[in-house]
Amino acid sequence: MPVQNQSPAPSATVGHSDTTGSAAAVLRAVLDHGPVARTLIGRATGLSPAVVSRQTADLISLGLLRELPAPSTPPRAGRPFVPLDIDTQRHLACGVHIAVHAITFALVDLRGQVVAQENVPHQGVAHEVLRQIVQYLPGFVARHSRGNRPLGLGVVTGGWVDPQRGVIIEHGLLGWRDVPVRQVLAAATGLPVHVDSHARALAQAEIMFGDPRARRSLVHLFVGNVVDAAIATGGAVHWGPHSGAGDVAHLPLADRSVSCPCGRSGCVQAAISERVLVERAFQEGMISKADMWTLLDAARCGDPRVLTLFRDRLRVIGRVVALLLDMIDPEVLVLTEAAAIFLPDLLTDLYEQIAAHSRVCDSPERIVLPTRFGPQSLAVAASATVLDAVHRSPRSLSPARATPGSRLPD
Template sequence: MTTSTAPRSGDDRRDANAAAVLRTVLDHGPIARSRVAALTGLSASAVSRQTVDLVRLGLLHERPEPAGPGTRAPGRPQLPLDLDPDRLAVAGLHIGLPFTTVALLDLRGRVLVRKEVPNHGRTGPGLLRPLLARLPRLLDRLRGDRTVVGLGAVTGGSVDPQRGLIIRHDPLEWRDLPLSALLADATALPVQVDNHARALTLAEILFGHPAARRSMVQLFVGHVVDAALAVAGTVHLGPPSVTGDLGHLPVSGTVTDPDADSRERCHCGRLGCLSVAASDTTLFAAAAAAGITAGPDRAQLAAAVRRGDPAAGRLVRNRALIIGRALALLADVVNPDLVVLTEHFTALDPAHLDVVRAEFALRSHLHRDAGLLITQRRGRDVLAVAAGAPVLGELYARPVHALAAAPRP
């Protein structure tokens, strides 16, 4: 994370008021200023002052149509406020094992443009050097006429967002990598880094299911298995900068036999860890070993599932059972209002989510309603949304401070 001078108390109040106005417009816009004042508890003059600043910064604009009946105050007609859809964008970078996603998002977290860059099996410095060299030109081509106000960078594993460090990412072979500083030097943008599960949790709070603002758990199942927790709209960051390590939750079953105990050893030295039992690495290797695919490949396995290959369907169903068991344990411990699963095959076909939900309901000792378990609804954009979420979260929490270091048109 880039560093800057801490705001003074007056600036804190200004940012808090600006954030209240901006979040209200996010939730209810287009909206009249008088209604913003009623919802935030701010005076009409305070809302007017904040609106002037937020319009100047490019975050809000006044819609051309009147605010509607019942919202007019004495004097000139009020024009409704809404987020400005055209002037600003945030950049996002999701660094995964098979490919890196580069994207631009608007202020509502909608993906404007997304590009996937294959990593060609590179890890460690061999992955990062060409990415840093290519990224500035790529962002410049993607942004068009918009001003990019910051870069979010997310990945799996243990990430310290306060210091901008990737503490540990085993598949990418990264240890104590100062990713924020490296990206800031390469792009001259303010940079926010985070774990992708925490970033997706923040995106759900900002733009997703209303229950997410009460409490939620996010499970990300890919080549890395990660989880995140949020309570009262705040994403939990525990010491040392990790929410927890759900990848080492002991679970029963394997993708080849849901009733058998795993014999594959995790890097931690134990058997039966969720990250080994349910990861993409395990699933794709099993598909290749069974002759379903020519090699460990997501696209080939997804194609086999779509055409009704029974062996491919069994592997994916078995993983869904394992995920359902893990989520039941997690939900029983945390008892959240919402559980969100980010996993490729449940997003591909709701029938796979039904398997997870059924196993979840069967295994939960609290007998939680399986309806609280949803899957990400963003499809192929999910990694791009995660990538931009850290910058958008900072923008909505402290808009004036966040834009102070941003490049201007």
Template sequence: MAGDRRGVANAASVLRTVLDHGPVARSGISPLCGLSPAAVSRQTTGLLRAGLLRELPDPAGRAGSGRPRIPLDLHTGAVGGPVAAGLHIGVPASTFSLVDLRGQVLARRAFPHRDPRDPDLSGLIAAELGRFLREYVTGSRPLLGVGAALGGWVRPDAGTVVRHPALGWRQRPLATELSRALGLPVHVDNHARAVAGAEILFGHPAARRSLVHLFIGNVVDAAFGIEGTVHQGPGSAAGDVAHLPVPGSGAVCACGRTGCLQAAASDTALGAEAVRRGIVPDPSVPLLVDAAAAGDPRADRLLRERARDVGRAAALLLDVFNPAVMVVTELSGVLHEGYLDEIRAAAVERSHVCDDPERIIAPHAGPAVLPQAAATVLLDPLFRDPAGLTWECEITSGGYGLG
């Protein structure tokens, strides 16, 4: 676990190998990751000491002769297994979560926003997140810190929300605000990049080759990853697709043009249209999805209209990037395969390079996509530099507590 770059790369390689193949014996790690047995031994010793790996009982139950092949796995045990807190900040509500090293969501809670433009919203979120963590984090499980994800333009390196129009945030030092309030390390990123990172780390194997992620919520964003890395771009501004044109859409956008993706397909636009048509009393996409599930043909028709708009926009991204997989986070498609099929059909019909609808997938975590993705904002740096994050979080001395 030495601080030199080779040590960092070797530790990350071992940890990722155990993530992908564990439980696995030390002798099995070397051929899988390409490191020498001696290098694997050094790194596993450090990762065991840091509490990120654990030894499991010998499955053969052997005693006496022969060196036992003790399997190693990520430390996800209820005693000693570290956890990451996740915070997804949406417009109507925030979601809190606790996630283990395999991306499994152990607990979560929604926190509705009374006023999304309250200037003290981040303070209210921090206070409620602190109560959530005090309830669910015990001394037996070290807390690594907090991963926070939200829409808009986010600079992870500075921990700053550059621009989030729906919340009224500009140049908001969110990581610093949350860290001071909670007494924990906090990493922040855009939610489209967070979902892409979670898919690369825990999801579809092809996502590590290349993926495009399209996020459809109150804020519309996208992310692109190649060879296991999500692209940030100068100033971390990559992924703004709010004004991507949707072929055939006449929706009027606040920018003055028509057919922009944000105006045609966002949750804000969909909720308003559902109220205008008298389908639901409040502009809520979950209510609309529930109405469709209960058999309301008007709700089903509107959701399919949105799905086709999303599919036509997805076709443009498929043609530009031609990724191994395209992940679409859109509530109805995540919950019901039929709406995802509608997205696929519209995308394949419009795309000039993609004729395989199976390349278009929903997030592997399903309804837990945002709780998992938010925590991945913290877990992804851990898997890239296990020593760096464990030193930051003092995991070997029991993790952080909350006062």
């Protein structure tokens, strides 16, 4: 019997009596409005001045907030206010994204900004990929973390992932089953390890740092080599009792002549994944190397055949998006897909299909947004689970946990 089928709901902004909720609400208010005065934090959260004062002091000592210099012209009456902002200098979240051919290592600050990112190819064997991560990580952190120990390690990938057990249940394209990622990497690194699907992790990132509407309801659709989605309401990403929420790869929405490795035909992933797109372009002689970056370069150079390929794919994606909009009716749907990031002029094809097929959405340009993280979306996805844990429960960050090499609060 599952005990939980959603990620824990984030703190609302008002009415906190518990300390953890108050700390999270204060951090949220500074994330939204910073640099900001304490009085405005009180107004945004509904917390009393005494509680705001205590919480901000604690968050400063934990290295999550910092005071900025007071303005040179103080207000006419009362004490000059000292603005507070998120401290992006001290703590970093570390993330690892496992794609079909490569591992992305990332360090991201508390505002979700990527500090460092490195990509390393892998050969696709699960235990070797985990060993590669263990071997590569210390050097990567040492090169970029300014001597600070990361807050934790996020590991994300496509396919079916159980965040509670920290296990990749199934990754069809890699042929992985039941890979105990957290167990292996927590033991090897000593860091708290958070494991999730990249679609759900990016949904968490949109809730933390994106359009405020995403906190009310959000669908995130990821189209890479893997196609999968995430659904969030009230700021919480839905996992489902089997951690299977968001598996849209085999929705039968594509041309029935397309057969899928799953044995059926017309599956979305078999029709629109990057692998299929690149392979088709290569076989039809549009590109000399079967590689997504080569294909994007050809599109940016205006090759009409390649642009048509991307447009056709966006039109299928438009039908998938329309279905998701009608099923879930979210305030916002975020799309992470190569054309949405690198060829935004093509989005009119997507919007046309959504308008033609959706019953609820009559203004797709307002509801359907490209990912705000652009080419850094894999790095942000990898680290988002760690940031989410800190932003939800800032007091879980104990200075005593710091190890040699970490800067302790002053």
